[in-house]
Amino acid sequence: MKLSDEIIDALSIDCVVFGFKDSSLSVLLVKHGEGITKGQWALPGGWIKYNESLDKAAYRILTSQTAVQNIYLEQFHIFGEVNRFPVKRVITVCYYALVNIEKFELHAGPTVSDVVWFNVNKVPKMSFDHNTIFTKCFSHLQHKVQHEPIGFNLLPKKFTLLQLQELYEAILEKKLDKPNFRRKMIKMNLLVSSSEKQKDVSHRAAKLFRFDKKVYDRLIEKGFSFEI
Amino acid sequence: MKLSDEIIDALSIDCVVFGFKDSSLSVLLVKHGEGITKGQWALPGGWIKYNESLDKAAYRILTSQTAVQNIYLEQFHIFGEVNRFPVKRVITVCYYALVNIEKFELHAGPTVSDVVWFNVNKVPKMSFDHNTIFTKCFSHLQHKVQHEPIGFNLLPKKFTLLQLQELYEAILEKKLDKPNFRRKMIKMNLLVSSSEKQKDVSHRAAKLFRFDKKVYDRLIEKGFSFEI
DNA sequence: TAACTTATAGTAATTTAGACTACAAGTTAT
């Protein structure tokens, strides 16, 4: 075996990929196709090679199992309880990402038999401590969303204010007031209104917006308060 | 060697311990007493044993090197660049803590030759990527302080509003308005005013407060906005 | 054309933030 293929065997990576579509929030799971957990659902995950950084490993693992690609993964937490993994001691680094479901055609990679989006409220029993990892990660997202902008990756390039609101509602699991949400969002200067409108909808067409990348990045750096 | 003493050699822990005293914020560093980094300053750090959890390892490592004890360490980030450590591939988990400097008498453990508090603005050149780790951790703290209460561990049990304000000023590196700070803090219901007053001060004695543990914990869970 | 659905604008009461003033209660210097 080449050194470059050697893995660090005490350390794994697991990914929580959140996806949004039709006002509901989902998470991407794989069904293991081999090994002792064959047939079980789990977060996409795998081993880190000796000569790749954690960030790159996370990206490689996720894309090889699910065909999701070109997304930004962010580190979230590392889980290091002694007995979280059977057989031997394995510590796992959890990454998470937010994506627009419609952008990806899923297909299972070589080691998995299935790849499916599950609604965040209907997540099945998973291998190891993956249910715990998911729950903590979702809760982390709920907090985070109140201090930093999100949505760049969860929505189409151009979206309506209602879509954005439904995204927040799906993450925070509560209803928000429409006029107030609009006002707050618009005042942030985060949104650029395009001159286009929705098409093919069976009601009054809404104006389409896009994010102002500059403001978006500045708000990520600086943070804001979106207490809802 | 007993299995229980075996270490996971690709994985280390480093600790950023923030301390507060006399309105200034410091970080706890050790000077290595052996090995290739002998004589260099560094964050307290070490190796994880095969049968201890990460949280326990962090605590063991910190207490064995610095004699700081009974503190709450929280995981912050994991640094996994390929070449961050010379000799071999080592990924490090960073923990951080906030403590009241006056509570601890420092003394160097067996593998270090010195333990010292450094003002956060006067941190020396350290081993490996420890300066990067520290900088990111400090910036993390600055963000965090605006959404969650801190101070339980950085201040004496009973403290004045000015002490609390100076803590925020030290972390955020900016001056705050005194009356407004008071009002905001008091309105949070986080502080319980004791009937006691400062003693032995050469000016009007201030009222002493303590944190309401219940509210404190609820605010950590729920978060708040302290945009200053 | 009425009923319906969603978009969007506006209003009014209340709360909060921010800048600033004033004064109270002690200590220290003369």
Added chain:
DNA sequence: ATAACTTGTAGTCTAAATTACTATAAGTTA
């Protein structure tokens, strides 16, 4: 003893933000 000084604490005023609404506009569908 008193003035000068230091820190604590209360209050005021203005602008801005939040919240809970109401109203209306612009389309689609029956």
